[in-house]
Amino acid sequence: MSERIRRVALVAHDNKKVDLIDWADRNRDVLADCELLTTGTTGRLVSERTGLEVERFQSGPLGGDQQIGARIAEGQVDLLIFFWDPLEPMSHDPDIKALLRIATLWNIPIACNESSADFIVSSPCFRQYTRRKPDFSAYRSRPVAGTDA
Numbered sequence: 001m002s003e004r005i006r007r008v009a010l011v012a013h014d015n016k017k018v019d020l021i022d023w024a025d026r027n028r029d030v031l032a033d034c035e036l037l038t039t040g041t042t043g044r045l046v047s048e049r050t051g052l053e054v055e056r057f058q059s060g061p062l063g064g065d066q067q068i069g070a071r072i073a074e075g076q077v078d079l080l081i082f083f084w085d086p087l088e089p090m091s092h093d094p095d096i097k098a099l100l101r102i103a104t105l106w107n108i109p110i111a112c113n114e115s116s117a118d119f120i121v122s123s124p125c126f127r128q129y130t131r132r133k134p135d136f137s138a139y140r141s142r143p144v145a146g147t148d149a
């Protein structure tokens with residue numbers, strides 16, 4: 001069944017927030033048609049600038065990346081736009097890696113900068129796409145030495 005990108009997670013580090021809110025403003029019409037999930041400060045800035053409604057989680061350092069990662073694992077996110085900062089070390093680096101890892105694992109499209117975000121929203125796949133959902137059934141029931149007969 002073909003689907004459209006509907007649930008979009010928006011996250012940006014402080015040095016990239018201006019880039020993200022400018023991008024969101026430029027793509028306001030596209031995003032108005034989507035459910036937006038955001039980390040705390042990013043969400044406040046996006047909604048202040050665009051007037052769009054967003055579902056805001058905790059700020060990244062307080063667990064917001066993990067909350068979005070959990071939504072991805074639950075199959076509730078279609079696209080991750082995450083303008084992370086490649087020049088600054090972050091206190092919550094493990095959470096950032098985890099978010100990027102879980103999005104990769106679940107085959108979610110990820111844009112880490114403006115150019116990639118532009119490519120994704122202008123792609124025909126944005127409107128109609130069948131994302132292959134990975135099959136992890138082997139992980140749910142794999143045999144573990146010493147525990148299985």
Ligand SMILES: O=C(CO)COP(=O)(O)O
Nearest residue numbers: 039040041042059060061
């Ligand atoms: O730190 C973040 C992502 O790792 C973003 O968090 P904020 O949107 O709360 O600044």
